[in-house]
Amino acid sequence: xxxxxxxxxxxxxxxxxxxxxxxxxxxxxxxxxxxxxxxxxxxxxxxxxxxxxxxxxxxxxxxxxxxxxxxxxxxxxxxxxxxxxxxxxxxxxxxxxxxxxxxxxxxxxxxxxx
Amino acid sequence: xxxxxxxxxxxxxxxxxxxxxxxxxxxxxxxxxxxxxxxxxxxxxxxxxxxxxxxxxxxxxxxxxxxxxxxxxxxxxxxxxxxxxxxxxxxxxxxxxxxxxxxxxxxxxxxxxxxx
Numbered sequence: 001x002x003x004x005x006x007x008x009x010x011x012x013x014x015x016x017x018x019x020x021x022x023x024x025x026x027x028x029x030x031x032x033x034x035x036x037x038x039x040x041x042x043x044x045x046x047x048x049x050x051x052x053x054x055x056x057x058x059x060x061x062x063x064x065x066x067x068x069x070x071x072x073x074x075x076x077x078x079x080x081x082x083x084x085x086x087x088x089x090x091x092x093x094x095x096x097x098x099x100x101x102x103x104x105x106x107x108x109x110x111x112x113x114x
Numbered sequence: 115x116x117x118x119x120x121x122x123x124x125x126x127x128x129x130x131x132x133x134x135x136x137x138x139x140x141x142x143x144x145x146x147x148x149x150x151x152x153x154x155x156x157x158x159x160x161x162x163x164x165x166x167x168x169x170x171x172x173x174x175x176x177x178x179x180x181x182x183x184x185x186x187x188x189x190x191x192x193x194x195x196x197x198x199x200x201x202x203x204x205x206x207x208x209x210x211x212x213x214x215x216x217x218x219x220x221x222x223x224x225x226x227x228x229x230x
Contacts, residue, residue, distance in 0.1 A: 034218070043207060043221040044158070089157060101148060102209075102219055104158045 002027040002094030006105025014113050019080050021108045023090035024072040030092040033066060033073050034102070038087045047088075048075070080112045116142045118210050120222025127198055127229055135193045135225045137208030143188035144210035148219065149181075152205040164191055198229040 003026040013019050025033075031052040036044035050057045050064045050073065057064050061080075066073040077084055090105040117140040127133050137147055146165050150158040162178075164170040164185035172178045182194040191210075195202055205226050209219040 041205075041224070041226070043223045045221075046218070049218070101160060101163055103160070106157045109155075 002030060002092055002103040004090060004092050004103050004105040006090050006108060008108060009106060010109045010111070012111045012113065013080050015080060015082060017080055019075075019077045019084070019110055019112075021075045021088055021090070021110075022072060023074070023092075023105045024070075025092040025103075026071065027092065027094050028068075028071065030094060032093040032100075033064070034091050035062075035064060035075050036089045036091065036104075038089060038107075044089060077110075080110075082112050082114050085110055085112045116140075116210075116220045118144075118208065118220045118222045120208050120225055122225055123223060124226040125228070127227070129199055129229055130197055132194055132196045133198055133227060135195075135206055135208075135227075137191045137193070137210065137222050139189045139210045139220075142210075144191070145188065146211050147185055147191040148209045149183060149191075149193050150207045150209070152207060152224075154205075158207065161193075195227065198227070200229045203227055203229045 006023045034049035035047050037047045038044040048059050048062050048064050050066050061078045063076040088108045091102040093100045094103045119138045119140055121136050148163050149161045151161050152158050160173050161176045162170045162172045162183050164183050166185050166188050170183040180196055185191040205224050207224040208222040211219050
């Protein structure tokens, strides 16, 4: 099955700096890679996603890059703000008998210091 | 995006009792629903996948007789934790997607289960 590794597990940046979170996956058949932001005790919220036919996608301060050959993808947050502080999860599709499913990375706790 | 509603948001129960958690898709038909468990400061671990009208597919290590999943309609899936023990205390989250080939998943708000 799919295995998703995420680094770093914690990341502390100063407000205004950039933050980068990296993930690797194992299943070359994976073709969909979402990123979620989860605040304490709340549901994960999709912030951006990328499909395997695209190498990069940007939405305002957030961007995601995908390297299919190397099987890794990254989340980039520029001009970080305190409200960006949360746990971020990457995910990749994998497949079981019920169809496709998401396998999550271990999460990155991002702390943005004002 | 689509809305998935999960209830209750929190529940406290005594050891040995059963707890039912509901997951509803409010504005779309969810052919597939997923149940995750999340322990503090950890990632979401998939417990099982359910397709409407068929038996759930459980992940390795998840006891199907303990975590009963029913997906009887296109808008409702339930997870029943039977004979709950303190080690079952966790954050349970459901997610749903609209079609078999659909990739985007929408999450419920989660249920904090505490077994005392």
